[in-house]
Amino acid sequence: MGTALKVLKLLDSFSLQQPELGLSQIARMNQINKATALRYLTNLADYGMVEQDPQSKLYSIGTAPLRLANLREAAKPRLTAARIVMKAQVLKVHETMHMSLLKSDQLQTTLVEETQAHSVRISIGTSEILPLHATASGIVSLAFGPRNLLQHVLDGSLPTYSEHTLTNPDRLMDLVDETLHKGWCESVSGYETGVHGFAAPIFGEEQTAIGAIACVIPQPRVTSDLRSAVLDALSIASKEITSVYGGQFPANYRLNQLQTS
Amino acid sequence: MGTALKVLKLLDSFSLQQPELGLSQIARMNQINKATALRYLTNLADYGMVEQDPQSKLYSIGTAPLRLANLREAAKPRLTAARIVMKAQVLKVHETMHMSLLKSDQLQTTLVEETQAHSVRISIGTSEILPLHATASGIVSLAFGPRNLLQHVLDGSLPTYSEHTLTNPDRLMDLVDETLHKGWCESVSGYETGVHGFAAPIFGEEQTAIGAIACVIPQPRVTSDLRSAVLDALSIASKEITSVYGGQFPANYRLNQLQTS
DNA sequence: ATACTGTGTTTCAATATATGAACCGCTTGG
DNA sequence: CCAAGCGGTTCATATATTGAAACACAGTAT
Numbered sequence: 001m002g003t004a005l006k007v008l009k010l011l012d013s014f015s016l017q018q019p020e021l022g023l024s025q026i027a028r029m030n031q032i033n034k035a036t037a038l039r040y041l042t043n044l045a046d047y048g049m050v051e052q053d054p055q056s057k058l059y060s061i062g063t064a065p066l067r068l069a070n071l072r073e074a075a076k077p078r079l080t081a082a083r084i085v086m087k088a089q090v091l092k093v094h095e096t097m098h099m100s101l102l103k104s105d106q107l108q109t110t111l112v113e114e115t116q117a118h119s120v121r122i123s124i125g126t127s128e129i130l131p132l133h134a135t136a137s138g139i140v141s142l143a144f145g146p147r148n149l150l151q152h153v154l155d156g157s158l159p160t161y162s163e164h165t166l167t168n169p170d171r172l173m174d175l176v177d178e179t180l181h182k183g184w185c186e187s188v189s190g191y192e193t194g195v196h197g198f199a200a201p202i203f204g205e206e207q208t209a210i211g212a213i214a215c216v217i218p219q220p221r222v223t224s225d226l227r228s229a230v231l232d233a234l235s236i237a238s239k240e241i242t243s244v245y246g247g248q249f250p251a252n253y254r255l256n257q258l259q260t261s
Numbered sequence: 262m263g264t265a266l267k268v269l270k271l272l273d274s275f276s277l278q279q280p281e282l283g284l285s286q287i288a289r290m291n292q293i294n295k296a297t298a299l300r301y302l303t304n305l306a307d308y309g310m311v312e313q314d315p316q317s318k319l320y321s322i323g324t325a326p327l328r329l330a331n332l333r334e335a336a337k338p339r340l341t342a343a344r345i346v347m348k349a350q351v352l353k354v355h356e357t358m359h360m361s362l363l364k365s366d367q368l369q370t371t372l373v374e375e376t377q378a379h380s381v382r383i384s385i386g387t388s389e390i391l392p393l394h395a396t397a398s399g400i401v402s403l404a405f406g407p408r409n410l411l412q413h414v415l416d417g418s419l420p421t422y423s424e425h426t427l428t429n430p431d432r433l434m435d436l437v438d439e440t441l442h443k444g445w446c447e448s449v450s451g452y453e454t455g456v457h458g459f460a461a462p463i464f465g466e467e468q469t470a471i472g473a474i475a476c477v478i479p480q481p482r483v484t485s486d487l488r489s490a491v492l493d494a495l496s497i498a499s500k501e502i503t504s505v506y507g508g509q510f511p512a513n514y515r516l517n518q519l520q521t522s
Numbered sequence: 523a524t525a526c527t528g529t530g531t532t533t534c535a536a537t538a539t540a541t542g543a544a545c546c547g548c549t550t551g552g
Numbered sequence: 553c554c555a556a557g558c559g560g561t562t563c564a565t566a567t568a569t570t571g572a573a574a575c576a577c578a579g580t581a582t
Contacts, residue, residue: 002264002300002303002304002568002569003263003264003265003539003540003568003569004264004265004268004269004301004304004305005304005307005308007265007268008265008304008305008307008308008310008325009308011308011325011329014332014336015332016332016335016336019332019335019336019337020336022558022559023558023559023560024557024558024559032541032542033541033542033543034542034559034560035541035542035543035560035561035562036540036541036542038559038560038561039263039540039541040265042263043263043265043266043269044265044269046266046269047266047269047270047272048504049269049329057558057559057560060333060336060337061329061332061333061336061337062333063333063342063504063505063507064269064272064326065325065326065327065329065330065332065333065507066326066330066333066334066339066504066505066506066507067504067507067508067509068272068310068322068326068330068507069326069327069329069330069507070465070466070507070508071275071276071277071280071322071326072321072322072323072324072326072327073327074277074280074466075275075277075280075281075321075322076280076321076322078327081324204331205331205335243309243324243327243328244324244327245327246324246326246327246328246329246330246331247328247331248328263539263540264539264540264568264569283529283530284529284530284531285528285529285530293570293571294570294571294572295530295531295571296531296532296533296570296571296572297569297570297571299530299531299532300569300570318529318530
């Protein structure tokens with residue numbers, strides 16, 4: 001492994017829980033010599049990747065990442081990058097996918113990538129607001145999103161959209177729990193009759209989902225082979241779009257293919 | 262110079278004008294061997310600092326900076342970091358400073374750091390909207406901000422706030438031109454009588470100001486020594502806050518102490 | 523067809539660079 | 553008052569970096 005890569009990996013020492021670290025601490029975490037750690041950090045600081053508080057001597061993330069992030073956003077906006085990821089997966093599973101993002105309490109459809117493989121396909125409009133309790137994307141958002149969101153939905157009314165819409169708070173909680181364990185969610189005709197929805201979370205800051213990536217399929221086409229392919233696609237898209245948004249997966253998150261229930 | 266720093270400096274090859282670069286191009290720009298450039302870029306790509314388009318083989322900024330920028334923003338928000346910078350300068354010049362940011366067409370005061378050194382000092386409220394044509398911060402924003410902003414202001418009315426408010430579009434243009442050359446602006450009683458305002462730009466994406474940092478002083482205290490100290494402070498604050506916002510100075514920008522006119 | 527010029531990538535001996543144990547000065551706490 | 557922790561420095565040793573040359577490939581002009 002090159003020296004430069006080892007230097008860059010020091011950046012992974014910093015986290016939301018420990019945004020500031022001392023020299024010896026960093027050396028211990030990465031199992032490198034203190035002198036080496038100092039040289040690494042000096043290199044990072046020279047470029048602005050980290051900065052050091054003159055008083056406390058503690059290191060933290062610097063301003064260079066902000067500059068580079070601005071540059072990236074200008075050159076390759078998040079939405080564009082996310083769309084590219086989705087296109088690739090749609091070409092693999094031949095089913096329509098959409099991405100929705102949480103705007104305060106609402107789940108807003110932001111990107112839709114329709115498959116060209118079938119004449120019968122689901123059409124969703126951009127900017128559509130999805131009900132949190134009645135869609136796979138919504139359930140995923142409740143399970144992995146901000147803590148207060150679930151309570152807020154349970155406190156409100158749970159409108160009925162189809163005969164299969166979950167309107168019982170207890171059963172909704174069960175589904176959220178199951179989703180937390182599986183890492184993904186399947187909604188069977190919960191929003192529109194005859195439509196299966198599969199969704200996986202998109203994470204922002206560690207631990208919290210900022211939205212969901214989903215695949216919607218007309219019921220007759222759903223087979224176990226297709227389900228398996230869709231989950232693979234969602235797993236990849238979830239990872240890559242999370243990365244495109246600068247997010248991080250919680251340490252314990254995994255998308256489990258096999259249904260454990 | 263350490264290898265790691267040389268590797269990091271490759272990131273400076275990318276710009277808004279050239280967001281995608283090839284291997285040979287990068288090697289030439291940085292005057293390093295092609296093989297070395299490849300190793301450097303591989304290191305950067307392994308960490309996600311850059312990414313390579315599989316088809317075109319071109320490199321661009323990757324997603325790691327987004328992740329690190331999120332982390333930094335969570336740990337040390339821009340506003341907090343900017344306030345720290347301002348505090349340090351206020352302690353040096355013993356005069357009140359404020360930072361204002363452009364929100365679409367309006368210049369909104371966002372941070373105020375009052376000096377404790379004088380009993381007579383200017384008080385400004387946060388969230389105050391500053392007139393673009395009548396304050397030093399406003400003129401700086403017109404000079405270095407978005408292209409259409411100046412035209413928009415000239416098209417509208419220019420309200421009078423004091424007997425010294427600039428209401429003549431031609432003289433306003435002159436002041437903007439002068440500000441463009443000097444890199445800073447002084448407003449004498451243009452907004453409130455008896456108040457001198459000094460301002461320098463804060464840049465976001467290259468070439469465009471996102472706001473201004475200013476120092477406001479009661480007229481009787483303004484001396485040439487103080488003016489000189491204030492300009493030094495503004496120069497430093499302008500640089501550091503621009504950096505804290507992940508911005509970059511235009512290549513030709515410089516804050517000129519000596520008034521050339 | 524053929525030679526030319528530009529890619530990106532690989533190899534390997536020469537050498538410049540990174541490494542880590544020991545040490546220093548300092549602060550903290552028992 | 554000593555011991556243990558910290559951040560930072562030194563320098564001989566060892567290891568990782570370097571760059572010329574050669575490679576395969578893709579256009580482009582001869």
